Amino acid sequence: MQLWLDLMPSPVGELSLVGDEQGALRALEFDSNDERLHRLLARHYRDYSLSRGRAPALVREALEAYFAGDPSHLDALPVATGGTEFQRLVWQALRGIPFGTTMSYGELAVRIGRPGASRAVGLANGANPISIVVPCHRVIGANGTLTGYGGGLPRKRWLVEHERGLVQGELAFS
Numbered sequence: 001m002q003l004w005l006d007l008m009p010s011p012v013g014e015l016s017l018v019g020d021e022q023g024a025l026r027a028l029e030f031d032s033n034d035e036r037l038h039r040l041l042a043r044h045y046r047d048y049s050l051s052r053g054r055a056p057a058l059v060r061e062a063l064e065a066y067f068a069g070d071p072s073h074l075d076a077l078p079v080a081t082g083g084t085e086f087q088r089l090v091w092q093a094l095r096g097i098p099f100g101t102t103m104s105y106g107e108l109a110v111r112i113g114r115p116g117a118s119r120a121v122g123l124a125n126g127a128n129p130i131s132i133v134v135p136c137h138r139v140i141g142a143n144g145t146l147t148g149y150g151g152g153l154p155r156k157r158w159l160v161e162h163e164r165g166l167v168q169g170e171l172a173f174s
Contacts, residue, residue: 004053044082090124100167
């Protein structure tokens with residue numbers, strides 16, 4: 001599978017964007033974490049070739065808008081992931097968590113109809129190749145604490161606070 005790689009600056013560090021020739025986003029990793037990026041790509045796509053390219057304007061503009069405070073374009077981004085059927089079910093449910101809110105692994109397990117599968121949901125969450133767009137940062141521990149995040153807990157905290165701040169600001173002005 002032929003994939004392109006583009007690097008993009010952001011408030012949380014440089015983003016590595018990976019997509020296919022059809023324009024679908026296949027991975028988003030932080031700070032050129034090449035080891036994790038290649039591990040995720042190998043896990044999901046086995047045989048792939050990665051070359052430098054430019055992400056479609058739609059992808060870059062949606063991410064720029066997100067960081068500027070407008071998340072509305074993220075939902076329209078075409079994504080394509082490998083993964084198991086269960087992982088894809090979890091990742092689809094992640095995209096349904098409203099902007100500015102969080103949900104526990106257990107709550108997400110209930111949402112997908114697997115109430116006893118919170119650990120499996122956590123594993124699927126950790127295998128998510130498309131951070132931010134598939135918002136695994138919105139999933140927290142049952143006690144409300146921030147738990148593991150491939151991009152690191154400080155980055156997860158920034159993303160959650162960024163979204164909450166925007167939602168609270170919108171509510172304050174409406």
